[in-house]
Amino acid sequence: MAGQPILPILPMDMWQSSVSYSRSLPSHASSSSKAIHKPGWMIRAQPEILPDSARHAMNHRHLILCLLATLTSMDASAWSRMAEAEISAFKGIPCFTISKKEERRNGTPMLGALMVYDISIKPPVEVWSFILLGATPLPMHAKTCYLYGQVPAGAESTAATMLKTGRMYSVFLNGRPDDPSDSTRGYKGKFCLIATTNGGQQVIPIKRDMQAWIDEICPANTPAQKGQ
Structure with missing residues (x-):
């Protein structure tokens, strides 16, 4: 794979300190618990008792994520266009963005949510997501990417599950260009780990013109390298 991606140029306090994989913990994070981050771990304190208003807000967030998730299985139709996401790597960790062509299409796209699924199993299982509710959407540029497990400031996220080799994953970036007449409704990509x-x-990265995209099975003839 040619080159390394350039990570978003943002203040350090806008990102969690490291990619935190949860071990023997629930597969999703809730606003009802406090997270304490240590290198390689996400430790959670005892959950607080939420008032009804907070529980309603949480249910609302979950509903939005579920609605967004339905878009991950959609391709371009007469009323919408699903563009292809760009997938690269930084020290062996997936990083997600858009192509230069998409960036130039109709103005800088703005990102409202990101979801990653394990599609090697049926039905697919979400392994990580974040959503910007009540926060300013983030600009998406081809020269920057969003690293798996790192959460932008102001976003709400689930815990990042450790990715496994031999599995195929899909990513959906919920965003669109500035031009309201543009039919693009998001960016979808697939990738494997070996x-x-x-x-x-x-x-x-698995491209749309590859048989593996249709089969959703990692190619068996991909040569292993020393690292990325």
Whole structure:
């Protein structure tokens, strides 16, 4: 894979300190618990008792995420267009963005939510997501990308599940260009993880013109490399 992606140029306090994989923890994060971040871990304190208004707000957020998730299975139709996301890697971790062509299409797209699913199993299982509710959407540029597990400031997220080699995953970036007449309603991509010869992992983007995109099975003939 040519080159390394450039991470978003944002103040350090806008990102969580590291990619935190949850171990033996629930597969989703809730605003009803307090997160304490340590390198490689996400430790949660005892949940608080939420008032009815907070529970209603949480249910509303979950409903929005469920509605957005339905878009991940949609392709372009007469009334909408699903563009292809760009997937790269940073130190073996997937990073998500859009192409230069999409950035130039009709103005800088703005990101409102991002979801990653394990599609090797049926039905697919969400492994990580974030959503910007009540916060300003984030601009998407081809030269920057959103690293798996890192949450932008102001976003609400689920805990990032550790990704596994030999699995295929899909990502959906919920965003669109500035031009309201543009039919684009999001950016979808697929990728696989394979083990490298030095014990690491390699991210393999799956393009729409590949048979693996249709089969949703990782290619068996991809050569392993030393790392990314």
